[in-house]
Amino acid sequence: MTAAALVERDFAVPDIRCAGCIAKLEQGLVRDRRIAAARVNFTERRVHLSCTPDTGMPDLIGAFSSLGFEAHPIGTGPDEADAEAETSRELLRAVAVSGFAMMNIMLLSVSVWSGAAGATRDLFHWLSAAIALPTVAYAGRPFFRSAWRALRHRRTNMDVPISIGVLLVSVMSLYETATHGAHAYFDGAVMLLFFLLCGRWLDSVMRDRARGGVTALLRNMGTGAMVFQHDRATQWVDATALEPDMVMLVAAGERLAADGVVTSGSSSVDLSLLTGESAPQAVRPGDVVHAGTLNLDAPLKVRVTAAGADTAIADIARLMGEAAQGKSRYVRIADRAARLYAPAVHCLALLAFAGWMVAGAGWHHSLLIAAAVLIITCPCALGLAVPAAQIVAAGALMRKGVLIKDGSALERLSEVDLALVDKTGTLTLGRPEALDLGQLDVGVKSLILALAQSSRHPLSEALTRGLQAFDVRPAELASIRETPGFGVEARWAGHVVTLGRPVGTGLGDALATQFAVDGRPVATIRFADQLRPDAHGAVDALREAGIAAMILSGDRAEAVAPVARELGLTAQTGMSPQDKLAAIARQTAVGHKVLMLGDGLNDGPALAAGHASMAPGSASDAGKNAADCIFLGDRLMPVVETVRMARRTQAVVRQNFMLAIVYNVVAVPLAFAGLVTPLIAAIAMSGSSLLVVGNALRLRGAIR
Amino acid sequence: MNGLILLIPIALGLGLLGLAAFFWSLRQGQFEDLDGAALRILVEDEEERIA
Numbered sequence: 013m014t015a016a017a018l019v020e021r022d023f024a025v026p027d028i029r030c031a032g033c034i035a036k037l038e039q040g041l042v043r044d045r046r047i048a049a050a051r052v053n054f055t056e057r058r059v060h061l062s063c064t065p066d067t068g069m070p071d072l073i074g075a076f077s078s079l080g081f082e083a084h085p086i087g088t089g090p091d092e093a094d095a096e097a098e099t100s101r102e103l104l105r106a107v108a109v110s111g112f113a114m115m116n117i118m119l120l121s122v123s124v125w126s127g128a129a130g131a132t133r134d135l136f137h138w139l140s141a142a143i144a145l146p147t148v149a150y151a152g153r154p155f156f157r158s159a160w161r162a163l164r165h166r167r168t169n170m171d172v173p174i175s176i177g178v179l180l181v182s183v184m185s186l187y188e189t190a191t192h193g194a195h196a197y198f199d200g201a202v203m204l205l206f207f208l209l210c211g212r213w214l215d216s217v218m219r220d221r222a223r224g225g226v227t228a229l230l231r232n233m234g235t236g237a238m239v240f241q242h243d244r245a246t247q248w249v250d251a252t253a254l255e256p257d258m259v260m261l262v263a264a265g266e267r268l269a270a271d272g273v274v275t276s277g278s279s280s281v282d283l284s285l286l287t288g289e290s291a292p293q294a295v296r297p298g299d300v301v302h303a304g305t306l307n308l309d310a311p312l313k314v315r316v317t318a319a320g321a322d323t324a325i326a327d328i329a330r331l332m333g334e335a336a337q338g339k340s341r342y343v344r345i346a347d348r349a350a351r352l353y354a355p356a357v358h359c360l361a362l363l364a365f366a367g368w369m370v371a372g373a374g375w376h377h378s379l380l381i382a383a384a385v386l387i388i389t390c391p392c393a394l395g396l397a398v399p400a401a402q403i404v405a406a407g408a409l410m411r412k413g414v415l416i417k418d419g420s421a422l423e424r425l426s427e428v429d430l431a432l433v434d435k436t437g438t439l440t441l442g443r444p445e446a447l448d449l450g451q452l453d454v455g456v457k458s459l460i461l462a463l464a465q466s467s468r469h470p471l472s473e474a475l476t477r478g479l480q481a482f483d484v485r486p487a488e489l490a491s492i493r494e495t496p497g498f499g500v501e502a503r504w505a506g507h508v509v510t511l512g513r514p515v516g517t518g519l520g521d522a523l524a525t526q527f528a529v530d531g532r533p534v535a536t537i538r539f540a541d542q543l544r545p546d547a548h549g550a551v552d553a554l555r556e557a558g559i560a561a562m563i564l565s566g567d568r569a570e571a572v573a574p575v576a577r578e579l580g581l582t583a584q585t586g587m588s589p590q591d592k593l594a595a596i597a598r599q600t601a602v603g604h605k606v607l608m609l610g611d612g613l614n615d616g617p618a619l620a621a622g623h624a625s626m627a628p629g630s631a632s633d634a635g636k637n638a639a640d641c642i643f644l645g646d647r648l649m650p651v652v653e654t655v656r657m658a659r660r661t662q663a664v665v666r667q668n669f670m671l672a673i674v675y676n677v678v679a680v681p682l683a684f685a686g687l688v689t690p691l692i693a694a695i696a697m698s699g700s701s702l703l704v705v706g707n708a709l710r711l712r713g714a715i716r
Numbered sequence: 717m718n719g720l721i722l723l724i725p726i727a728l729g730l731g732l733l734g735l736a737a738f739f740w741s742l743r744q745g746q747f748e749d750l751d752g753a754a755l756r757i758l759v760e761d762e763e764e765r766i767a
Contacts, residue, residue: 054752
């Protein structure tokens with residue numbers, strides 16, 4: 013086997029939790045002859061495989077499941093993600109280079125400040141120049157690029173004064189060195205770059221970390237399907253390669269990869285991610301089914317009518333793209349500050365230069381003072397003020413199971429004053445829960461548990477989950493058999509026990525299952541989608557935080573009313589994705605900043621349009637992609653905690669800005685007076701940066 | 717002054733060495749999975765490994 017013949021594949025495996033899992037996966041997977049190498053990335057909960065090209069996707073997923081892990085294939089990552097990871101690596105390299113240079117120059121500068129003179133001072137200045145100039149050229153590139161882009165569009169941003177400051181100071185210092193001057197500011201220029209790069213890097217680390225978490229969560233919905241070939245054999249076909257008129261075999265519990273028409277089999281499909289409708293819909297041959305819905309009961313044969321960009325999902329995706337345009341208009345707080353700050357800095361420096369020229373100080377001295385003004389006002393602390401606070405907050409929230417996509421999301425979250433909430437899957441758990449299990453006898457419970465455990469049907473899984481809470485042991489059963497579309501059957505002490513579709517109970521289309529012994533019904537268990545355990549508390553806490561809530565649901569009024577009544581919320585029902593968008597636009601028009609909470613595909617456009625948005629970890633991929641942050645687990649409280657944290661973060665950012673302004677008020681007059689030596693510049697810069705970072709660290713303990 | 721001629725190159729050289737080591741480890745992907753690295757010490761190697 014040659015290395016060139018291998019193909020590389022990535023899988024998200026959310027259940028990697030410990031060193032044991034790493035060992036089990038890495039050593040277990042390679043026992044399969046077709047898998048040459050497996051490498052676990054624990055941080056991102058991913059596994060990277062090298063396997064022979066003939067290994068099909070189901071075989072690989074099977075290899076994972078035989079080890080007891082659920083794996084989701086990750087497509088070859090979008091180029092955008094790779095580009096971002098590359099940016100963050102480039103920033104890290106720049107931080108390392110400028111850090112190295114800063115320390116070495118500082119070593120030389122300390123000797124100069126402690127009184128080195130004459131030839132020694134010149135030597136040290138030349139050495140500093142030799143280290144600083146290549147560093148400025150290398151590590152300054154991110155700033156120069158961004159400043160140049162801004163200037164070309166006749167705008168200015170924070171990077172313009174930084175770039176001018178660093179370049180001017182470097183050139184002036186070089187001139188000083190060449191003319192045996194006493195003050196060279198190489199240390200200041202490099203230190204400035206180092207601190208600012210730290211801020212940039214923190215910002216990009218935060219985005220990377222959240223993106224890693226989100227990719228691990230994405231299930232890559234309906235990433236492919238088993239398709240019948242001409243010879244009636246089935247083969248796995250990737251979602252992108254599906255074409256109209258192919259016939260897919262969709263197993264129970266599988267999501268549809270394309271829109272189509274049922275050709276044989278009857279089952280029910282769960283539309284909750286697509287429309288928000290909570291009750292499953294029965295489908296028979298001839299019915300239309302949509303990509304992204306979940307087949308619940310029995311295998312279906314579906315003739316593909318539309319795949320890829322033509323599916324109903326794609327329309328929603330288009331709406332989402334349009335809705336997201338509005339959000340990109342949000343200007344981050346640091347940029348808003350820069351709009352005021354950059355012109356002020358330029359004017360000050362110019363003023364200092366002109367003032368000293370008028371006072372007759374000569375162009376050399378005046379330029380030196382202007383450079384000192386630029387470097388002292390350069391927003392060292394400002395560059396760190398925002399990212400330092402935001403990364404600390406994002407880290408604290410991540411430990412609580414909330415993933416924040418980027419810093420601007422935190423800023424926007426702190427401003428929201430109205431929450432529009434989807435019902436199915438957001439206020440509720442979005443999965444059936446068994447009701448009234450406590451009324452069953454222990455014997456019946458253990459039989460039901462044994463039957464339910466042997467099936468992957470969503471209702472069986474709900475039963476297993478529900479019964480495990482009662483501390484019952486599964487009964488010993490023999491010859492367990494699952495009949496798709498009916499249920500599970502087994503032998504127990506000479507009797508036939510069954511768990512399956514209820515017959516003749518007049519329950520209508522409500523979700524229910526019946527347990528029978530020898531065909532005699534013993535117990536009928538009903539299922540319903542339940543409210544999240546702390547939904548009530550979370551809605552009250554939101555109200556206390558000054559955020560009113562309202563339900564926007566795609567579900568029928570009868571299904572929404574009980575939830576709305578219980579939580580004391582007003583509700584709008586039967587809403588299409590467009591209706592939700594319109595509702596957000598209406599609230600925005602009257603001046604509200606809307607926090608959209610939702611999970612489904614149908615919420616995607618609304619999530620993209622909201623001033624800020626959150627989705628639960630169980631949301632559709634589209635929902636997770638569109639939302640600003642994602643909370644994991646069954647509790648709704650993280651939503652409130654995140655908003656509170658966002659507000660605290662914003663408060664700290666504002667304090668940091670105040671600190672930076674106070675620092676400037678003290679330092680600028682000194683620089684104006686020409687009293688800022690390289691030593692003072694270095695102390696002021698590092699002092700203010702430490703202060704800002706220290707203030708940001710207070711956020712670590714802000715969340716309990 | 718003679719000491720400086722020797723010491724400054726040594727100081728810079730050591731610093732550069734550290735920088736080079738950092739770049740090398742970055743390129744080797746040693747920073748890709750920081751949480752995993754902490755756990756790998758607990759992973760037992762299999763007795764027989766096919767090279």
